[in-house]
Amino acid sequence: xxxxxxxxxxxLNEAELETWAQAFQARGHNIxxxxxxxxxxxxxxxxxxxxxxxxxxQLIRRIHRDxxxxxxxxxxxxxxxxxxxxxxxxxxxxxxGNQDKNRLVEKTLSELNLDTMPVMSSEPGxxxxxxxxxxxxxxxxxxxxxxxxxxxxxxxxxxxERSRSIQEVVDEVNAxxxxxxxxxxxxxxxxxxxxxxxxxxxxxxxxxxLKHTAIPRLRMGSLEPWExxxxxxxxxxxxxxxxxxxxPLQSGSDSVLRRMARRCKTAEFxxxxxxxxxxxxxxxxxxxIIVGFPGExxxxxxxxxxxxxxxxxxxxxxxxxxxxxxxxxxxxxxxxANDIKRRRSRELHTLAERMNAATVADNLGRDCVVLWxxxxxxxxxxxxxxxxxxxxxLRVACDVDADTMLENQMRTARLSSPGQGFIHVALTERR
Numbered sequence: 155x156x157x158x159x160x161x162x163x164x165x166l167n168e169a170e171l172e173t174w175a176q177a178f179q180a181r182g183h184n185i186x187x188x189x190x191x192x193x194x195x196x197x198x199x200x201x202x203x204x205x206x207x208x209x210x211x212q213l214i215r216r217i218h219r220d221x222x223x224x225x226x227x228x229x230x231x232x233x234x235x236x237x238x239x240x241x242x243x244x245x246x247x248x249x250x251g252n253q254d255k256n257r258l259v260e261k262t263l264s265e266l267n268l269d270t271m272p273v274m275s276s277e278p279g280x281x282x283x284x285x286x287x288x289x290x291x292x293x294x295x296x297x298x299x300x301x302x303x304x305x306x307x308x309x310x311x312x313x314x315e316r317s318r319s320i321q322e323v324v325d326e327v328n329a330x331x332x333x334x335x336x337x338x339x340x341x342x343x344x345x346x347x348x349x350x351x352x353x354x355x356x357x358x359x360x361x362x363x364l365k366h367t368a369i370p371r372l373r374m375g376s377l378e379p380w381e382x383x384x385x386x387x388x389x390x391x392x393x394x395x396x397x398x399x400x401x402p403l404q405s406g407s408d409s410v411l412r413r414m415a416r417r418c419k420t421a422e423f424x425x426x427x428x429x430x431x432x433x434x435x436x437x438x439x440x441x442x443i444i445v446g447f448p449g450e451x452x453x454x455x456x457x458x459x460x461x462x463x464x465x466x467x468x469x470x471x472x473x474x475x476x477x478x479x480x481x482x483x484x485x486x487x488x489x490x491a492n493d494i495k496r497r498r499s500r501e502l503h504t505l506a507e508r509m510n511a512a513t514v515a516d517n518l519g520r521d522c523v524v525l526w527x528x529x530x531x532x533x534x535x536x537x538x539x540x541x542x543x544x545x546x547x548l549r550v551a552c553d554v555d556a557d558t559m560l561e562n563q564m565r566t567a568r569l570s571s572p573g574q575g576f577i578h579v580a581l582t583e584r585r
Contacts, residue, residue, distance in 0.1 A: 298343055399439055
């Protein structure tokens with residue numbers, strides 16, 4: 155059976171998709187990139203914002219329109235929080251809530267009568283990541299969150315914290331590396347809280363992965379800027395752990411952070427960033443910012459943007475606040491007008507572009523080992539342009555002869571000049 159997998163939202167959703175792809179293939183099914191070829195489509199939906207809910211609905215409708223004969227399974231946060239609505243949408247055959255995600259493949263094959271014997275009982279997954287155009291894999295190590303930020307619906311949808319065992323994670327990373335994957339990204343809803351339910355912690359997990367696997371590159375996904383275990387920064391002495399931290403700030407105003415119920419004040423965040431930059435060479439710090447949180451005054455906004463500029467970030471994910479039913483923030487007074495949110499968003503985008511340019515300038519002239527990805531484009535000159543990422547997660551591009559293959563290779567390159575959304579590099583390692 156041909157199966158098409160689609161996701162919206164966070165890296166955790168990506169990690170879940172990778173796991174499902176492996177499980178479907180272990181049962182003898184094939185993963186296809188083309189939705190028109192699929193007999194089964196699985197959608198991992200998102201509900202982190204109202205816009206994400208809208209996109210989830212649109213994606214489900216579009217998939218049914220493009221391939222009405224295919225069975226359609228919907229999971230994820232939108233399907234969990236809006237189960238009745240999702241189940242009634244045209245073409246949806248099965249809803250699998252977040253509480254049953256670990257059994258999605260089993261439930262899909264049994265309840266839709268699609269289960270078949272594998273072609274060979276010992277056949278491994280057919281490198282599902284590469285079938286989906288991936289050179290890195292997202293490995294979910296933890297789910298759920300004990301905290302309740304007032305804007306966040308995901309913690310309601312995901313439930314209490316649950317950690318996978320260290321051995322299970324190590325085994326998955328080794329399996330992925332054995333399939334040719336060169337980079338694993340460790341993800342979770344509250345990654346910094348890994349192990350709280352099993353008597354472990356994040357440092358112990360990363361140490362075990364570095365000790366018991368040989369995967370060349372290891373990254374961590376988004377980390378809330380609190381509760382980082384002792385010894386966290388010392389982990390980066392191992393060059394296989396990539397020097398990039400995504401630390402969601404959300405606001406640079408302490409009064410706004412209090413209304414968000416965030417557990418990290420701006421002074422503590424600044425200390426964390428300073429320590430990261432002192433101990434991790436060429437560390438790239440990226441973040442999330444919510445614009446127009448309820449009650450955000452102009453003074454608070456100016457305080458926030460001044461703080462963001464003072465800290466400096468390599469990249470900012472910028473979100474305009476939208477109320478989510480079921481969250482405390484949805485009932486807060488003094489909502490910010492849309493035109494004000496748009497103005498503030500434009501202001502922050504301008505600042506973010508300037509800070510990104512400064513980050514690029516700081517890295518020009520460096521030699522970095524780049525993991526080259528499958529994405530490429532043909533140029534008018536006849537050369538092929540490949541794209542990839544440096545260890546500190548800067549997007550780079552290299553123009554090579556058409557007969558040069560770079561996909562999934564790790565090659566040293568010198569960062570030479572800024573391009574449009576990437577840095578031009580020249581290979582320095584000859585083969």
